[in-house]
Amino acid sequence: MKNWKRYTITSALPYANGPIHIGHLAGVYIPADIYVRYLRKRGKDVIFIGGSDEHGVPITIKARQEGVSPKDIVDRYHNIIKKSFEDFGISFDIYSRTTNKTHFETASEFFKKLYDKGEFVEKTTEQYFDTEANQFLADRYITGTCPHCSNEKAYGDQCEKCGTSLNATDLINPKSTISGSKPIKKETSHWFLPLDKYESFLRKWILEDHKEWKTNVSGQCKSWLDMGLQPRAVSRDLDWGVPVPVEGATGKVLYVWFDAPIGYISATKELTKDWEKYWKDEDSRLIHFIGKDNIVFHCIVFPTMLKAEGSFILPENVPANEFLNLEGDKISTSRNWAVWLHEYLEEFPDKQDVLRYTLCANMPETKDNDFTWKDFQLRNNSELVAILGNFVNRAMVLTSKYFEGKVPAKGNVTDVEKELDKAIIALKADIENSLENFKFREALKALMDVARLGNKYLADAEPWKIYKTDPDRVSTILYYSLQIAGALTSLCEPFLPFTSQKLCKMLTVSTQNWEDVGNIHPLSEGHLLGESFLLFDKIEDDAIQSQVDKLLATKKANDEKSLPVVEAKPEVSYDDFTKMDIRVGTVLEAERVPKTQKLLKLKVDTGLDVRTLISGIAEFYSPESMIGKQVCILANLQPRNIKGVESKGMILMAEGTDGTLKLISPTEVSLNGATIK
RNA sequence: GGCGAGGUAGCUCAGCUGGUUAGAGCGCAUGAUUCAUAAUCAUGAGGUCGACGGUUCAAGCCCGUCUCUCGCUACCA
Numbered sequence: 016m017k018n019w020k021r022y023t024i025t026s027a028l029p030y031a032n033g034p035i036h037i038g039h040l041a042g043v044y045i046p047a048d049i050y051v052r053y054l055r056k057r058g059k060d061v062i063f064i065g066g067s068d069e070h071g072v073p074i075t076i077k078a079r080q081e082g083v084s085p086k087d088i089v090d091r092y093h094n095i096i097k098k099s100f101e102d103f104g105i106s107f108d109i110y111s112r113t114t115n116k117t118h119f120e121t122a123s124e125f126f127k128k129l130y131d132k133g134e135f136v137e138k139t140t141e142q143y144f145d146t147e148a149n150q151f152l153a154d155r156y157i158t159g160t161c162p163h164c165s166n167e168k169a170y171g172d173q174c175e176k177c178g179t180s181l182n183a184t185d186l187i188n189p190k191s192t193i194s195g196s197k198p199i200k201k202e203t204s205h206w207f208l209p210l211d212k213y214e215s216f217l218r219k220w221i222l223e224d225h226k227e228w229k230t231n232v233s234g235q236c237k238s239w240l241d242m243g244l245q246p247r248a249v250s251r252d253l254d255w256g257v258p259v260p261v262e263g264a265t266g267k268v269l270y271v272w273f274d275a276p277i278g279y280i281s282a283t284k285e286l287t288k289d290w291e292k293y294w295k296d297e298d299s300r301l302i303h304f305i306g307k308d309n310i311v312f313h314c315i316v317f318p319t320m321l322k323a324e325g326s327f328i329l330p331e332n333v334p335a336n337e338f339l340n341l342e343g344d345k346i347s348t349s350r351n352w353a354v355w356l357h358e359y360l361e362e363f364p365d366k367q368d369v370l371r372y373t374l375c376a377n378m379p380e381t382k383d384n385d386f387t388w389k390d391f392q393l394r395n396n397s398e399l400v401a402i403l404g405n406f407v408n409r410a411m412v413l414t415s416k417y418f419e420g421k422v423p424a425k426g427n428v429t430d431v432e433k434e435l436d437k438a439i440i441a442l443k444a445d446i447e448n449s450l451e452n453f454k455f456r457e458a459l460k461a462l463m464d465v466a467r468l469g470n471k472y473l474a475d476a477e478p479w480k481i482y483k484t485d486p487d488r489v490s491t492i493l494y495y496s497l498q499i500a501g502a503l504t505s506l507c508e509p510f511l512p513f514t515s516q517k518l519c520k521m522l523t524v525s526t527q528n529w530e531d532v533g534n535i536h537p538l539s540e541g542h543l544l545g546e547s548f549l550l551f552d553k554i555e556d557d558a559i560q561s562q563v564d565k566l567l568a569t570k571k572a573n574d575e576k577s578l579p580v581v582e583a584k585p586e587v588s589y590d591d592f593t594k595m596d597i598r599v600g601t602v603l604e605a606e607r608v609p610k611t612q613k614l615l616k617l618k619v620d621t622g623l624d625v626r627t628l629i630s631g632i633a634e635f636y637s638p639e640s641m642i643g644k645q646v647c648i649l650a651n652l653q654p655r656n657i658k659g660v661e662s663k664g665m666i667l668m669a670e671g672t673d674g675t676l677k678l679i680s681p682t683e684v685s686l687n688g689a690t691i692k
Numbered sequence: 693g694g695c696g697a698g699g700u701a702g703c704u705c706a707g708c709u710g711g712u713u714a715g716a717g718c719g720c721a722u723g724a725u726u727c728a729u730a731a732u733c734a735u736g737a738g739g740u741c742g743a744c745g746g747u748u749c750a751a752g753c754c755c756g757u758c759u760c761u762c763g764c765u766a767c768c769a
Contacts, residue, residue, distance in 0.1 A: 187769095231697055231763095238696045238764070307697090307763075337697080338762080345762095376717090381705085382698050383762055390704080390718090397718065401731050409728045416727075456705075460717070474733040479726075553729060608693095613768055631768035655769060665769055 020298035021060035024051050025279040027305040028068035028113065031092040032077050035099050036353035037386055038346040039306075041374040042336040046455050047304035048105045049375065052509035053450050055106075056529045062293055064282045065100070066111035067093040070256040071271030072153040085255045089114060099357040103367050104512050111282035113257075113274060118281035122274040123260040125324060126249070130261060134323045135206040136246055144201035147194035150266065151203055151252030159189040205267070206259070207246035213319045214244050220329065221314060229453070231381065232335050235310045247316065249273040276317040294327055301330045310335050334453040337379040341386050342566055351569050354386070354562075362562075368511040369395050369551065375459050375510060388559045388566075395554045398463060404551040406469040407503070407518065410496040411547035413473075417482055417489060422542040426491035431476070435495055438468055439502050440533035446506065462506055469499040494540070497522070501537035505529065514550055521545050596651035597667070597691040598622065599681055605638035608660065616660055617641060621650055622688015629662035635676045645680045647691055 026047040029039060044065075051063040069089035078085040093112050100110060111118070129135060143152045191198045210217075221228070221236045249270045250259050256268030283290040293299050303313045313333050321327040339346065346353045359370060373394045377384050414420060442461050449458035473496060478489040500518065505526040508515040519525060523545045527537050600621040608614035613631040615638060628648070647667040654663045668676040681689070 234696045235764075236696095241695070242765075311764090340762095377704065384704075393703095393718070396729090397731090400729060405728055405731050409732080411728095413727050463717085470728095470732055473727075474725075477725080477727090549729065551729085553731095608767080629768085633768095649769090652769065657767075657769080662769075 017300075019059075019300040020296070021062075021293060021300070022051075022054055023062055023064070023283070023293040023299050023301045024054075025064045025301075025303050026107075027303075027309055028066050028275055028278050029096055030071070030073070031067040031069045031089040031096065031112070032074050033092060033348040034095050035356040036346060036348070037341070037356070037359075037370070037374060038339045038353065040103075040356065040370070041339040041378050041384075041386070042306035043304050044100070044105050045371055045374050046334065046336065046378065046453065049455055049458075049509045050302075050304070050450060050453070052106060052512065053529075056505070056508060056526075058528065058530075062108045062283065062286060063106060064109060064111075064279050064286075065105070065107040066109070066113065066278050066282045067096055068271065068275045068278065069093065069112055069114045070268070070274055072156070072251075072253065072255075075153075075253070075255045076156070086114070095357055099360060102360050103356060104371070106512070109282050109286040111278065111285055113278045113281070115281065115285070117285050118274070118278055119257050121281040121284060122257045122269055122277045125277050125280075125320070126257075126269060126273070127260045129208075129320070129323055130206070132323070132325075134208070135249070136209050137204055138207055138246075138248075139202050139204040141200045142203050142252065143189060143191070143198035144203075145191040145194055145196060145198050147191075147196045150254070151201070152191055152198055153251065153253060157189050157191060157198065159187055203252055205248045205250045205252075206261075208249050208273075208316070208319060208323070209246045210244035210315065210319055211246060213322060214240060216322065217244075217315060217319065220318070225332070228332060229334060229381075231307065231337060232310055232314065232333055235307070236314045239311055239315055244315070272312055272316065273320070276312065276320070297328060299328060301328055303330050303333045305333060305335045307335050307337050332453070337381070338383045339374075339377075339379050339386055340383060342388070342563075343385060350573050352566070352573070363558075365513075368514045369399060369554075371511060372399055372459070375455050378455050380454065380456060388562045392554045392556075392559045395551065399551040400553055402463055402470065403466040403503075403507075403514075404549055406466045406473070407500050407521070407550055408547065409473055410469065410493065410500050411521065411544065413478060414493050414497060414544060415547060417478075417486070418493065420544045420547075422497055422538045422540055422544065423490035423493050424487075424540050425494045426487050428491065431472070432491065432495050435468065435472060435499070436533060439465060439499065442468070443502075443506060443529075443533050450509070459510055462503075462510060465499065465503055465506055469496060469503075472496065472499070494538075497538050497544075498536045502527075502532050504537070505532045517548075517550055521547060521550075593692075594651075595649060597647060598650050599645055599685045599687060599689040599691065600648050600650075601687050602641045602644050602646060605641040607633055607638055608657075614657070615641065617666070619646070619648060619664075620687045621648060621664075622686065623650065626663045627660060628664045628666065629657045629660055630666045630668075632666070632668065632676050632678075636678065644678065645684060645687075647679050647681075 024047060027039075027043050029035060035044075047063065051061055054061040067089065069085075074088050075085050078088045081088070089112070097110050100107065113122075143157055144150070145152050145156075189198055190196070217236075218240050221233060222240075225233070250264070250267050250273075251270050252266055253268050254266065256271065257274050258264070259267040259269060280290070280294055283293055287293075294301070303317075305313050310333070313330065313335075318329050321329055341352060341354060344352055360367070363369065369391070373391045374386070376394055376398075377386060377390065414423070417423070442465050445461035445464075446458045449455070449461060473492070476488075476492045478492045482489045501522060501524060504515050504518045504522065504524065505528075507518070508526055515526060521544065522538065523543065524537055527535065531537075598621060600619040602617050602619055603625065604618040606616050608616050608629065613633050615630050615633045615636070616627065617630060618625060618627055649665045649667060650663075652663075652665050654661050656662070667679045669679055
């Protein structure tokens with residue numbers, strides 16, 4: 016295995032349009048922090064990079080909604096995020112932000128270099144342009160009627176009601192959200208990074224040279240590679256971001272996904288003059304901690320950027336985690352379905368390590384996991400309190416009872432004690448192996464096994480029983496028990512830094528070098544221990560219940576919010592109405608359209624003719640159930656080719672707010688061709 | 693529909709290139725114990741390893757079909 020001289024550890028830059036929640040922590044920051052603290056403990060040269068990602072369209076939209084500037088938004092969230100990370104003990108060497116001057120310069124230079132090398136492809140496309148506001152419109156800045164569900168508030172990139180992803184040009188009656196005017200299509204040119212040119216390089220680099228990557232990561236990459244890569248735009252028409260450093264590119268900024276990962280480099284520059292060592296020396300090991308939503312950017316796009324630039328090293332590993340759910344539902348910032356870090360820190364003061372422990376023990380390493388408050392309580396009460404806290408407390412109480420709080424003499428060591436030392440060294444090795452392979456849950460378990468070892472030792476040795484008859488033996492037992500507690504100060508430091516500090520205070524020692532743990536006893540005979548206190552408190556049912564209630568309230572609020580009636584449409588004339596040829600028809604044949612999830616192909620007798628049409632109702636109606644049904648159809652709708660079949664007309668359906676579709680039929684059988692008016 | 697990941701004890705998860713009676717933690721039951729925040733320690737119950745079929749002397753692990761969950765992607769007039 017390569018002997019790395021230094022480590023460059025990055026953690027995904029959180030997007031500055033909301034605070035940090037447990038999903039971010041479990042997915043990215045806790046594993047990164049544990050890994051970094053572990054490396055530091057081993058005396059490695061390591062830098063830990065973090066920062067806020069502050070550009071991009073969603074921030075400008077949020078700003079507009081609130082009537083403030085984008086800078087106000089990012090300042091607000093950057094400060095909340097930064098403070099909550101600090102209070103939580105995420106030990107960044109630097110927590111920067113992408114609105115910094117250094118970042119503007121770095122990102123700009125990076126782009127310029129690729130530009131000068133001719134790495135980009137320039138393309139001209141048509142985009143919507145707001146003539147009143149005199150600017151191009153990002154997809155998110157356009158609303159219109161969703162061509163699928165008729166929701167009139169669909170965005171240019173996605174309809175939030177039916178979940179369909181859209182192109183802005185698909186929208187019916189597009190409207191600029193900036194001025195409210197109807198946008199026009201206008202040509203604009205942008206720079207594209209030709210990922211396709213790097214496809215074979217990426218394929219070899221990921222799938223052959225890095226077989227050690229997690230299966231979820233390489234699997235996702237393979238999927239992208241097999242689908243074929245396309246050139247990707249790296250600039251946008253927007254006034255919020257890093258300006259494109261090319262003449263004539265006014266009004267254009269770097270695409271947020273281009274500038275954000277460069278933020279890792281900018282932050283390193285701010286941190287140290289020696290930044291190039293960490294980014295350009297082959298002996299530096301670059302590791303990106305991210306969530307699964309970022310895999311494509313960190314494994315495909317950013318490496319391509321670095322490769323194209325030419326002077327940078329590439330990531331050695333990208334240990335992406337899956338997602339954490341909350342009480343069975345997806346975490347969602349917009350739906351307020353989350354446990355927010357800054358709130359947790361207030362509501363559970365001095366319990367950083369409880370959350371760190373719970374999220375580590377339940378980390379979504381191989382698949383999505385669920386966080387429940389019940390589990391949080393259980394892990395605290397039956398693991399942290401009962402195993403770790405209890406062991407330390409037992410050792411302390413016994414020592415103060417029998418030896419006035421001083422580390423007693425080592426005395427005659429038996430095989431049991433020798434085995435104990437060996438076991439600690441073995442568990443330390445387990446922790447190392449697990450962490451080197453990014454198996455954080457496994458590492459945490461090995462840590463707890465050290466405390467288990469202590470509990471078992473005490474239970475087997477029973478010092479309270481033999482004190483009267485053999486105080487010297489008790490002296491040895493407690494000497495060793497305390498050494499285990501001493502070893503725990505160091506071993507738990509990466510995982511539970513606050514507990515490590517408390518334990519040090521209790522034992523009046525400092526943590527050891529990692530190498531010494533298990534080999535050198537940290538506490539000397541006669542050493543005076545500090546005051547004993549509880550490392551962890553039980554968490555009672557009412558504390559858990561109030562958190563559950565809080566979530567239930569959120570759920571209720573969301574349910575009420577998600578039942579809006581689609582708003583009224585503008586008035587139409589009777590003439591407008593009569594243009595529609597709506598009539599009754601009978602379904603003669605029905606079959607699923609192959610290779611689709613939602614489509615049925617129907618043959619309908621309309622009275623006028625027998626025609627074929629396609630309808631997106633397969634999720635609600637089986638082909639068999641449709642045959643013989645009378646339906647209402649819009650018969651004079653412009654025909655359209657769908658999946659190779661010409662669809663003439665549209666079946667009318669009643670749509671619920673949840674997107675379910677219900678067939679509309681005449682309540683009594685009517686003649687085919689009967690018109691509806 | 694295509695692609696990727698996953699479906700192993702009540703819960704959360706391990707199971708190396710296929711090899712005797714499938715493992716851990718928590719929960720549960722019983723016993724021991726009292727130094728400890730009724731904590732600890734020991735023992736035990738619990739699984740047709742998503743379903744079916746196949747390859748093999750032998751399959752949780754390999755192959756095929758199907759099914760469910762998550763993600764990406766296509767489709768929705």
